[in-house]
Amino acid sequence: MPYFDAASSAPLHPVARQALLASLDEGWADPARLYREGRRARLLLDAAREAAADAVGCRADELVFTPSGTRAVHSGIAGALAGRRRAGRHLIVSSVEHSSVLHAAEAHEADGGTVTRMPVARTGAVDPAAYAAALREDTALACLQSANHEVGTEQPVAEVAGACRAAGVPLLVDAAQSLAWGPVAGGWSLLTAGAHKWGGPSGVGLLAVRKGTRFAPQRPVDERESGRAAGFENIPAIVAAAASLRAVRAEAAQEAARLRELTERIRARVPALVPDVEVVGDPVRRLPGIVTFSCLYVDGETLLHELDRAGFSVSSGSSCTSDTLTPSHVLRAMGVLSEGNVRVSLPFGAVEADVERFLEVLPGAVAGVREKLGAPTPTPAPAPATGPVPASGPAPASGPLPATASGAEGEGAPDALVLDALGKLCPLPVIELAKVIGEVPVGGTVRVLADDEAARLDIPAWCEMRGQRYVGEEPAAKGTAFVVRRTR
């Protein structure tokens, strides 16, 4: 039963398990106490801190353990912003950060601060030159993930760190997805991660703050972990986290090569096996174990369910029919198709035969979902938009209709066919669009009325994949009208 969702949480590494068991009997006491049980706990904690700092590439006294990666992010951002309050209240984050970073940015805005959210290319990477240009006199902190959690794209951290250093702005790197593979290169000032992503136990995050970085811990604060992480230390889990980080690092180079080859197979073969698929994320500058693709005319949650029934545990950045009706902020920022999105993230030790079996199962699963949804019969994509991997370039323009165009192509255009998809959830608006496009004369337009948030992303993406022209959107009496011109 292959588990292919390591980017959510990795199964406990055997070394983590061993270390956890070994320290349960020694690590339960209060490390602040002076009696022998306390001293033993303190020794374990100190040794774990040394090991983790070594793996992170910092000094032990620069690293504290937190209850989770999320808490590390919140404490790190809040402490760095407060420490730099005199410099200003401007925060920069990329638009594809983990939700914890974006939540912290929202909290900063709610508190009166200003936030710049750096756009990304269609690969998911920020442009380092644009990032550098966003640094201001009053920038208190810049944040950039080491690699993206949904599509695996590596960010240009070293370049951005260099620009930050030159500007005297500290850079916080969320290294949650990459720390298993190696230390983060470049002159970062703060770094965060969570152990369950590398096969450590739940309940442990880490926050490194380099000496010389202005940092004012925010409440809650107590005397533990240098005042940077309140609450009783979870020492057995911390020991297990540090031991397993060391263990995965020892295997990292070999395993990276192996998993990269396996994900490369998926990247290469899925577009051949499944029609109307877009593989997203940078094909080269990426994590070894993650590959993400989106399938036209597919509801991601139903597809996940089908794959689960076939024995494969994968994730989706787009769960249109679940509680959250909005597509992944990462896919949206990249401007790529969000419907039928599947993220495969292979854990350490993933078995080649399982990957092959996944490639066998996937086409049938996608076809089954499409059939249930009444999707149009797959057609070969037109030449200009065929590439399964749009390697770079900005997202297609999808803003409001330009004023000059609205007369010809907008609301009042007499040739506009209207498709009412109000109240229909992704991927139905796109499926209906695909069905009616044949009725539109070449050169004519169709206005798709929709109120599902995902339509804003998926209709332009469909146009790009199908070689049609996306004109733009405009407000409608109900929902939004997305205007598409048939070009072929």
Next chain:
Amino acid sequence: MPYFDAASSAPLHPVARQALLASLDEGWADPARLYREGRRARLLLDAAREAAADAVGCRADELVFTPSGTRAVHSGIAGALAGRRRAGRHLIVSSVEHSSVLHAAEAHEADGGTVTRMPVARTGAVDPAAYAAALREDTALACLQSANHEVGTEQPVAEVAGACRAAGVPLLVDAAQSLAWGPVAGGWSLLTAGAHKWGGPSGVGLLAVRKGTRFAPQRPVDERESGRAAGFENIPAIVAAAASLRAVRAEAAQEAARLRELTERIRARVPALVPDVEVVGDPVRRLPGIVTFSCLYVDGETLLHELDRAGFSVSSGSSCTSDTLTPSHVLRAMGVLSEGNVRVSLPFGAVEADVERFLEVLPGAVAGVREKLGAPTPTPAPAPATGPVPASGPAPASGPLPATASGAEGEGAPDALVLDALGKLCPLPVIELAKVIGEVPVGGTVRVLADDEAARLDIPAWCEMRGQRYVGEEPAAKGTAFVVRRTR
């Protein structure tokens, strides 16, 4: 090697260990995911929530798991205060709460709120009538621990809860020390605890918020734990926490009777075995496993070290020679002697023979420390102050000298002997006072100049124990002058 500091952290209960091991393989995945590993994790989490809620005495949907008791306190207080913002910004806490509650109160003050800190009797308990009288129109939240962590005194929670209910004010009960023994009686609105106090693993706290309690979770917030505890859930530890809470509850009645008898022995025999000792805390309304006493002319940290060498791990509310030079806020609020303070907190399963052995070792350990410090030879205490257990009554007046008294007994009094103890740490000022008191004529006074914060507590306590009169304090050119009148 007896460990007698269960109130700091209890050794892992065997059931916690079993449950942790059993759930390591099932509980590592993200419970928000829909694939089988996620569903299994969700099942474990849901079952643990049911079990914990049952033990707490609330509904499962009223309880969330947090990374620690400390985090539960901070989230609970912040959320309740925000939820009641329209009622007002007044917070009531007792003066003997756990530091996390007091830190939260400080944070509230720093944020512009007002705080009333309820005094306690010499037993450590708040007066429920006084607490009720402190409730105001604008009181947003009241906090009261179920029992004190340093002296074991149970608080009148049910009475205070009744008063709060009548006033329409939610009551948050920090049940960290008592939850192992049973649910908290009375109509509380919020309740917090941490698992490592009952033999569960580190890394798990719980926060219960009764339906109908206004509650606005404060940042950081994500979709986990009903938005009340951000960060990836630590499911194996949560399972272990819930299972061990159930297990200790099953043994609680029997173990409570057994430990109560053992601590009663210590309460009764220590004053007979060791001269110049004050046993503190309520002798009846108390937790089964905690007993605390203070020894005149003893440095608590040195005594702890001696007891550690003899194989006993105990704690002290007063570590005069450690980093924190101030005595415990609990002992200070109670107005009892802080020097030479020892807290014995027996874990579940504590062995009778170990307690007997402790009583054998203690007198020699105390005598050894006193000898090293050059303490006066013990003398039998005078009759009026002999009682080892001052069961109740307010703390002795120890404020600034009353204006009317200062002429006769204060700075300018011609008969005042001056003892310069500036720069000397607890217990040296008291030891020197004990040595010079014989030189003061009966009816005369001695002015002790001291700058150690503990002197403010320990000189009045010494007077009470030795049957001398504590007149008051007044500012001196350096430090403070504590004025004592010899009465015998």
